[in-house]
Amino acid sequence: MQDKILILDFGSQYTQLIARRVRELNVYCEIHPFSKFEITPDVKGVILSGGPCSVLDEGSPDMDMEELGELPVLGICYGAQLLVKKNGGTVAKSNHREYGRANLKTVDSHFDLLKEIEIGSQVWMSHGDTITNLPDKFQLISATESIPVAAYKIEGKPVYGIQFHPEVTHTTQGKIVLRNFVVHICGASQDWTPDIFVEETVANLKKQLGDDKVVLGLSGGVDSSVAAMLIHQAIGKNLYCIFVDNGLLRKDEFEGVLKSYEGLGLNVKGVDAKSRFYDELKGASDPEKKRKIIGRVFIEVFDEEAKSIKDVKWLGQGTIYPDVIESVSVNGPSVTIKSHHNVGGLPAKMNLKVVEPLNTLFKDEVRNVGRSLEIPDFILGRHPFPGPGLGIRILSDITPEKVRILQDVDAIFINGLKEEGLYDEVWQAGAMLLPVQSVGVMGDERTYENVVALRAVASLDGMTADWVHLPYEFLGRISNKIINQVKGVNRVVYDISSKPPATIEWE
Ligand SMILES: Nc1ncnc2c1ncn2[C@@H]1O[C@H](COP(=O)(O)OP(=O)(O)OP(=O)(O)O)[C@@H](O)[C@H]1O
Ligand SMILES: O=c1[nH]c(=O)c2[nH+]cn([C@@H]3O[C@H](COP(=O)(O)O)[C@@H](O)[C@H]3O)c2[nH]1
Numbered sequence: 082m083q084d085k086i087l088i089l090d091f092g093s094q095y096t097q098l099i100a101r102r103v104r105e106l107n108v109y110c111e112i113h114p115f116s117k118f119e120i121t122p123d124v125k126g127v128i129l130s131g132g133p134c135s136v137l138d139e140g141s142p143d144m145d146m147e148e149l150g151e152l153p154v155l156g157i158c159y160g161a162q163l164l165v166k167k168n169g170g171t172v173a174k175s176n177h178r179e180y181g182r183a184n185l186k187t188v189d190s191h192f193d194l195l196k197e198i199e200i201g202s203q204v205w206m207s208h209g210d211t212i213t214n215l216p217d218k219f220q221l222i223s224a225t226e227s228i229p230v231a232a233y234k235i236e237g238k239p240v241y242g243i244q245f246h247p248e249v250t251h252t253t254q255g256k257i258v259l260r261n262f263v264v265h266i267c268g269a270s271q272d273w274t275p276d277i278f279v280e281e282t283v284a285n286l287k288k289q290l291g292d293d294k295v296v297l298g299l300s301g302g303v304d305s306s307v308a309a310m311l312i313h314q315a316i317g318k319n320l321y322c323i324f325v326d327n328g329l330l331r332k333d334e335f336e337g338v339l340k341s342y343e344g345l346g347l348n349v350k351g352v353d354a355k356s357r358f359y360d361e362l363k364g365a366s367d368p369e370k371k372r373k374i375i376g377r378v379f380i381e382v383f384d385e386e387a388k389s390i391k392d393v394k395w396l397g398q399g400t401i402y403p404d405v406i407e408s409v410s411v412n413g414p415s416v417t418i419k420s421h422h423n424v425g426g427l428p429a430k431m432n433l434k435v436v437e438p439l440n441t442l443f444k445d446e447v448r449n450v451g452r453s454l455e456i457p458d459f460i461l462g463r464h465p466f467p468g469p470g471l472g473i474r475i476l477s478d479i480t481p482e483k484v485r486i487l488q489d490v491d492a493i494f495i496n497g498l499k500e501e502g503l504y505d506e507v508w509q510a511g512a513m514l515l516p517v518q519s520v521g522v523m524g525d526e527r528t529y530e531n532v533v534a535l536r537a538v539a540s541l542d543g544m545t546a547d548w549v550h551l552p553y554e555f556l557g558r559i560s561n562k563i564i565n566q567v568k569g570v571n572r573v574v575y576d577i578s579s580k581p582p583a584t585i586e587w588e
């Protein structure tokens with residue numbers, strides 16, 4: 082059994098980052114709401130996240146620490162303040178928030194938590210409340226210029242608290258702090274590697290699926306390709322892959338994707354459902370409504386395909402962790418951002434049970450698992466493309482004509498990136514068709530046509546992203562080409578927003 086670190090979420094915007102940092106230590110971890118978790122024998126330690134609430138407010142998130150037994154605990158920010166308050170110490174509201182860089186003024190390196198951490202080390206703060214008095218039996222480990230308690234330990238127990246955020250990169254020695262806790266204090270073994278993940282997952286899938294048949298939605302994307310190869314290793318010919326043309330794919334993508342799977346040993350069937358999706362989407366322009374329609378029609382198509390194969394019990398999907406995190410508030414107080422078609426967009430009643438072997442992994446981890454499965458680079462290197470496809474990049478109701486325009490624009494942009502060697506430097510790129518017309522002039526004639534926006538982002542896992550500084554000359558060439566070649570477009574703009582506060586897709 083794999084050792085596990087449990088991260089209890091109090092709603093911090095950094096909770097996912099804690100998970101990433103722990104996994105970078107090759108230790109498996111899971112995020113659960115502070116109010117709903119289970120302590121199983123594989124849990125080696127618990128991290129209490131930060132959170133937007135104040136422990137001083139009535140009804141703020143609270144939990145019974147007894148439930149954690151004798152396990153090592155690390156409270157970060159809100160988590161640290163909560164431990165102090167519950168043990169009779171003082172947390173005080175201060176007049177101003179401390180946000181940003183600070184430096185550790187004192188460090189008692191006798192304590193394992195801050196071993197190897199230097200005096201003066203830069204840490205990242207984000208709090209309004211301050212721990213002003215430690216309870217009895219709490220030992221001070223560190224302070225900064227502005228706060229008396231930056232880190233503490235409960236005497237005789239492996240329970241620690243820190244006011245700063247070790248998970249953000251601005252805390253320059255943050256990784257060491259987390260390693261000290263996870264590896265030295267919790268004793269978690271660092272053996273969570275892609276190879277082990279494949280081995281364990283295939284074994285579990287064999288047990289879970291037995292001789293059952295599975296239909297899997299295969300999209301040509303990274304996630305479903307990796308999911309397909311994992312399930313294929315477990316059940317072989319009982320896996321039936323279905324690639325649906327929902328009429329919202331990229332230009333010539335249907336044929337291209339089907340071709341790219343030749344030689345991988347998978348049983349792949351292409352299903353043309355274009356007109357069905359267009360019919361169902363007619364007149365819908367609300368983003369969440371469109372996602373839900375697309376999610377439902379996908380499932381209907383999968384269901385029908387399953388019926389024609391007979392005795393199929395399961396639907397396989399390439400759902401990954403961020404799809405789950407953003408679609409449903411699994412994370413306690415975090416809010417729903419958008420209903421990813423394959424999670425929040427699923428209909429309430431389904432005939433098939435869902436199997437999603439990647440739903441605890443981040444994108445870059447999925448790619449590493451794909452490498453371990455020896456999936457070719459041209460599949461693993463593809464930019465992510467959302468299941469609802471161009472449907473959520475047309476910012477109004479969907480018509481085949483709008484899809485045609487956007488496909489042509491997108492193809493010029495993506496091919497341009499490939500031709501000029503920029504594709505691999507970008508994490509994801511695409512074009513949006515805006516619901517506005519603008520005036521232009523072409524060959525002495527007035528035009529009144531569509532505006533498109535181009536977007537290219539850099540990211541690691543899609544949870545945060547920054548816009549890419551594509552060369553002006555490149556953008557100029559692409560803009561010219563689009564306006565000259567795509568009938569119906571007379572203006573091109575470039576999106577320079579980061580995530581947060583924007584998201585990658587516009588809908
Ligand atoms: N056209 C499609 N046909 C069949 N299944 C699809 C299609 N598009 C999406 N899906 C299903 O929905 C899941 C989620 O889509 P998503 O785009 O997040 O993942 P992906 O396409 O596998 O990978 P990537 O994020 O790299 O595009 C897929 O893993 C797949 O199971
Ligand atoms: O399969 C999907 N179904 C969806 O409904 C969906 N919405 C967003 N995405 C993709 O998720 C990543 C993060 O997107 P956002 O920053 O727009 O939330 C980006 O990679 C998006 O392309 C989706 N993928």
Ligand SMILES: NC(=O)CC[C@H](N)C(=O)O
Nearest residue numbers: 131132158159208209210
């Ligand atoms: N980042 C945090 O956990 C902040 C905790 C608490 N809301 C404070 O302002 O002090």
Ligand SMILES: [Mg+2]
Nearest residue numbers: 302466467468
């Ligand atoms: Mg995709």
